[in-house]
Amino acid sequence: MLEVDASGVVVEIGSGSGSADDHAEVLIPGLVNAHSHLDLEAIEGAPRAEFTAWLRAVIAQRRTSDAGQRTLIERNLSAAIATGTLAFGDIDGTGATAEAMLVAGVAGRAYREVLGLAVDETRAEALVGEARGGRAVEVDGLSPHAPYSVSPALLRAAVRSNARLAIHLAETEEEVRFLRDGTGPLASLLADLGVLPDGWAPPRCSPVAWARAQGALGPRVLLVHLQHPCSGDLDLVASSGSPVVVCPGTVRWFDRGVPPVEELCRRGVCVCLGTDSVASNEGGLDMMAEMASLRRLCPSLLPTAVLTMATARGGEALGLPVGRIMVGCRLDALAFDDVPAGTTEGATDWLTAAAPSPDRLVTGGNPCSPNVPTL
Ligand SMILES: [Zn+2]
Structure with missing residues (x-):
């Protein structure tokens, strides 16, 4: 039972009654794509x-693609919204995402991407200042891209700015190798691009340890992927309070192993879900599909935990009041008219495994049905 006032704000949540019927109408929070x-x-x-x-x-395409960045963002946003995502943690490579999200009426944090392996302290301060210039607090964020594409000075400047950060970290064995001894396919790529600074030397530590050395672990720093933690890294992450986003569709795209989701959950880390980009996800930007993928990857996870990762945990990781149905908050939710289960547990199991399309999106201004059982 849910009551919403004329402005779309939840004023009362009764106990979800479940249903004696085999089928039920169910409302869940709008999904949060945290990456x-x-x-x-x-x-x-x-x-x-x-x-x-x-x-x-990807680099080649970015260099040749001249047109329609805004159109592309709008097309991706529309596809994602249609499948139930109502908030995003987006890596904004162009500076156009924040406004596009605003116009589309969805919440989100646009982590403005900064790059540069050869960036010194002075240039780093300037880059960070430019990236954050004039942005509203509710969408503000920075994404120092990854340990193989930003200098320690740039990462430290991003930390000093006190913006919320998102960084790709420990994504591949290539990254671990590059930081450990400066060799491998990433070293070749950076040499070919001519971006490896003169005199560069590998830090000879894990990606997580490297981030920690720059002060870049903590509750306001979202770690993306963490697919290849080294010994002791998960403890460092857990004690720091950094949230972690995993992207099951991308894991499948690259045929990677199982990410350490269960280990992270056991350590109390805030784990949330994302799609990564359509360039590495056959399922597109569909968070219902991501939940189903995660359940296949990690079958021992409870369906409730998976749903929470795609909703409330995402909101927590982004520092936004999204992914929950709460009194006093705008109602952003998905309605499923005919869920084949009469219990909350059964409905959650089906919703997270079958990847159904929502029948209706309920956003703040729109009316929703009364007497809807909620999960
Ligand atoms: Zn990414």
């Missing part, structure tokens, strides 16, 4: 076997 790249597009024939080869394809 997207709305300004990337699918790449014809993109390689899957090796991350660095894929990265080369």
Whole structure:
């Protein structure tokens, strides 16, 4: 039982009654995609076997793609919203995402991407200042891209700015190798791009330890992927309070192993879900599909835990009041008219495994049905 006032704010939540029927109408919070790249597009024939080869394809496409960034972002947003995502943690490579989200009427944090392996302290301060200039607090964020694409000075400047951060971290074995001894496919790519600074030397530590050395672990720093933690890294992450976003569709794209979701959950880490970009996800930006993928990857996770990762945990990781149905908050939710289960547990199991399409999106201004059982 849910009551909403004329402005779309929840004023009362009664106890979800469940139902004696085999089928029920169910309302869940709007899904939170905690890691997207709305300004990337699918790449014809993109390689899957090796991350660095894929990265080369993405870089090549970004260099040749001249048109329609805003159109592309809007198209990606529309597709994601249609499948139930009502909030985003987006890596904003163009500076256009924040406004596009605002116009589309969804919440989100636009982590403005900053890059540069050769960036010194002075340039780092300037880059960070430019990236944050004039942005509203509710969408403000920075994404120092990854340990192989930002200098320690740039990451430290991002930390000093006190913006919320998102960083790709420990995504691949190539990244671990590059930081450990400065060799491998990433070293070749950076040499080919001519971006490795003169005299650069590997830090000879894990990606997580490298981030920690720059002060870049903590509740306001979202760690993206964490697919390849080294010994002791999960403890460092857990004690720091950094949330972690995993992207099951991208795990499947690259045929990676199981990410350490269960280990992280056991350590009390806030784990949430994202799609990454359409360039590395056959399922597109569909968070219902991500929940189903995660359940296949980690079958021992409870359906309730998976639903929470795609909703409330995402809101927590982004520092936004989204992914929950709460008194006093705008109602952003998904309605499913005919869920084949009469219990909350059964309904959650079905919703997270079957990847159904929502029958209706309920956003703040729109009316919703009374007497709807809620999960
Ligand atoms: Zn990403």
